[in-house]
Amino acid sequence: MNWYGCWTLYSRETRRFLNVKMQTVVAPALTAVMYLIVFRYAMGERSVPNLDVPYFNFLIPGLVMMSMMQNAFANTSSSIMVGKLMNMQIFLMMAPLTAFEVTLAFLAAAVTRAFIVAVVLLLVLVPFTDMHIEHLWMILFYGVCGSIIMGGMGMIGGMWSKTFDDMALLNNFIIMPLTFLSGVFYSVKQLPETWQAANHFNPFFYLIDGFRHGFLNVGDTDPSQAVAIVSIATLTTIFACWQLWRTGWKLKD
Amino acid sequence: MSIALAVKQLTKTYSNGKKALEGVDLTVPEGSFFALLGPNGAGKSTLINILADTVKPSAGEVSFLGHDLFTERKWCKQRLGVVPQEIAFDPFFNPRDILKIMSGMFGVKPDMKWIDELLERLELAEHAQKNARMLSGGMRRRLLVAQALVHKPKVVILDEPTAGVDVELRKRLWGFMRELNANGTTILLTTHYLEEAEELCDHVAIINQGKLLTSQSMKGLLDNVGSSSLVLEYAEPKTISDDIKNKLADFCPRTQENKVILSLKKCDGHTNFNDAYQAALACWGEAISVNIQDEDLEDVFLRITHENQS
Numbered sequence: 001m002n003w004y005g006c007w008t009l010y011s012r013e014t015r016r017f018l019n020v021k022m023q024t025v026v027a028p029a030l031t032a033v034m035y036l037i038v039f040r041y042a043m044g045e046r047s048v049p050n051l052d053v054p055y056f057n058f059l060i061p062g063l064v065m066m067s068m069m070q071n072a073f074a075n076t077s078s079s080i081m082v083g084k085l086m087n088m089q090i091f092l093m094m095a096p097l098t099a100f101e102v103t104l105a106f107l108a109a110a111v112t113r114a115f116i117v118a119v120v121l122l123l124v125l126v127p128f129t130d131m132h133i134e135h136l137w138m139i140l141f142y143g144v145c146g147s148i149i150m151g152g153m154g155m156i157g158g159m160w161s162k163t164f165d166d167m168a169l170l171n172n173f174i175i176m177p178l179t180f181l182s183g184v185f186y187s188v189k190q191l192p193e194t195w196q197a198a199n200h201f202n203p204f205f206y207l208i209d210g211f212r213h214g215f216l217n218v219g220d221t222d223p224s225q226a227v228a229i230v231s232i233a234t235l236t237t238i239f240a241c242w243q244l245w246r247t248g249w250k251l252k253d
Numbered sequence: 254m255s256i257a258l259a260v261k262q263l264t265k266t267y268s269n270g271k272k273a274l275e276g277v278d279l280t281v282p283e284g285s286f287f288a289l290l291g292p293n294g295a296g297k298s299t300l301i302n303i304l305a306d307t308v309k310p311s312a313g314e315v316s317f318l319g320h321d322l323f324t325e326r327k328w329c330k331q332r333l334g335v336v337p338q339e340i341a342f343d344p345f346f347n348p349r350d351i352l353k354i355m356s357g358m359f360g361v362k363p364d365m366k367w368i369d370e371l372l373e374r375l376e377l378a379e380h381a382q383k384n385a386r387m388l389s390g391g392m393r394r395r396l397l398v399a400q401a402l403v404h405k406p407k408v409v410i411l412d413e414p415t416a417g418v419d420v421e422l423r424k425r426l427w428g429f430m431r432e433l434n435a436n437g438t439t440i441l442l443t444t445h446y447l448e449e450a451e452e453l454c455d456h457v458a459i460i461n462q463g464k465l466l467t468s469q470s471m472k473g474l475l476d477n478v479g480s481s482s483l484v485l486e487y488a489e490p491k492t493i494s495d496d497i498k499n500k501l502a503d504f505c506p507r508t509q510e511n512k513v514i515l516s517l518k519k520c521d522g523h524t525n526f527n528d529a530y531q532a533a534l535a536c537w538g539e540a541i542s543v544n545i546q547d548e549d550l551e552d553v554f555l556r557i558t559h560e561n562q563s
Contacts, residue, residue: 002327002360003360004357004360004361004362005357005358005359005360007357008354008357008358009357009358011357012346012354012358015345015346016345019345020345082344086341086342086343086344087337087339087340087341088341088342088343090305090307090337090341091341091343091355091358091400092358093305093306093307094305094306094307094330094333094335095330095355095358095359096326096327096328096330096331096358096359096360097358098327248309252306252307252308252309253267253268253308253309
């Protein structure tokens with residue numbers, strides 16, 4: 001194992017987003033704050049039906065998790081995409097790093113960015129609520145798994161995309177709908193039954209619901225089922241990234 | 254003699270059907286300064302990219318310092334430095350950081366003394382803190398050279414490292430490469446400046462259309478294959494029609510400004526000077542001056558690739 005090489009790649013991927021923290025950390029925080037202000041005044045003191053929690057408290061974990069996932073995706077996808085367009089990827093391919101080491105470094109950096117964004121968001125938002133941590137393990141488990149899954153999808157998306165247009169397509173037509181329709185802004189119990197059932201096929205739904213459960217101690221899913229589904233999705237994503245990088249999918253002719 | 258690189262029957266067909274390499278065999282002795290020459294599209298870069306692990310081979314074997322390149326990639330990569338032909342740089346960092354990162358990715362804790370020396374020798378020291386985006390084309394290319402050397406590889410491959418680098422700098426760059434070579438580093442380079450290859454390299458291989466045409470010592474090539482050519486100077490430039498080209502195919506006719514150049518061959522100790530001169534007279538008439546020139550690498554290169562094509 002080339003640990004030092006893996007560590008260097010991880011720190012490169014971390015420094016890359018810290019170098020531009022205005023757009024990678026501050027901007028997502030500002031967006032989330034604006035969502036909250038808008039919903040705070042639109043929804044007032046209303047509670048979420050069937051869950052009996054204030055809508056405002058319901059919204060915060062969902063928004064934090066959504067930002068984490070979007071940032072994890074952005075970190076890996078933009079790095080690989082820029083690397084491809086700038087022809088910089090060759091340095092990574094020439095280095096004595098195995099596909100596993102590359103995957104590990106990329107995903108760890110994605111998780112790091114997601115958690116930095118989450119901490120910033122929570123520091124900004126929590127003073128406005130009486131919310132507190134109910135199950136730390138759930139917050140960490142779903143936070144880490146969600147970032148790995150999205151970081152992994154970013155890696156695969158980055159490898160697949162030939163242009164920024166391809167990447168925008170992926171982002172706007174797959175990632176955004178799945179995140180928006182995963183229960184960030186509503187409880188699935190508010191949906192018609194068919195949509196409730198459909199949501200159970202959206203992996204992001206389990207991530208957001210589980211993460212929120214860690215703060216509110218209520219949720220829409222069966223916790224043990226969610227843990228199993230998320231674990232399988234996480235391992236599958238890691239495996240897919242590792243294998244695709246190993247074979248040089250869309251990177252090496 | 255130990256072998257740095259032994260390529261056996263290396264074949265590459267790209268997914269679009271283009272055959273870039275058709276069974277190339279190549280042996281690079283350890284410690285040599287080796288020129289890999291060939292016209293554009295000959296397959297040089299494909300060969301180098303396979304060695305660098307940025308392109309997958311279709312078939313063939315490569316032994317690198319006695320280790321199998323494809324099954325012992327990691328071991329080989331730690332000892333190989335490649336300067337790619339296309340300029341590439343990380344727009345997020347400055348040259349010093351880029352070198353530190355590159356060294357780290359090779360599993361080597363950055364040796365700041367060596368990094369500073371590289372920056373100094375490649376004349377990047379005063380730009381070491383600038384973002385790579387601010388560097389000129391020539392500087393970026395030198396940064397590529399530094400990146401390839403940062404982990405002190407045993408074998409260095411340079412794919413046209415001097416394209417777009419001015420003459421003075423080019424000389425100093427080659428001086429540095431010579432020093433590395435003198436200290437035991439094997440250097441394989443491709444270049445379009447044939448006089449550079451002739452001056453620097455002790456071995457030379459020529460490939461064209463994915464096939465190896467010749468591989469031998471530079472001296473051997475210039476002695477054995479290098480003969481002489483007939484240079485006829487005219488008042489105005491001459492053109493070589495397809496008809497003349499076919500008729501004079503033996504002499505590989507080519508023009509250079511007002512000159513027509515015909516290659517001469519040795520046969521039983523004599524050159525075919527008379528045949529060439531008569532043929533030239535018949536095609537273009539009397540010349541202002543007639544000279545016989547010993548072939549340099551460029552002539553040999555043109556002749557060998559030309560013979561192979563026709």
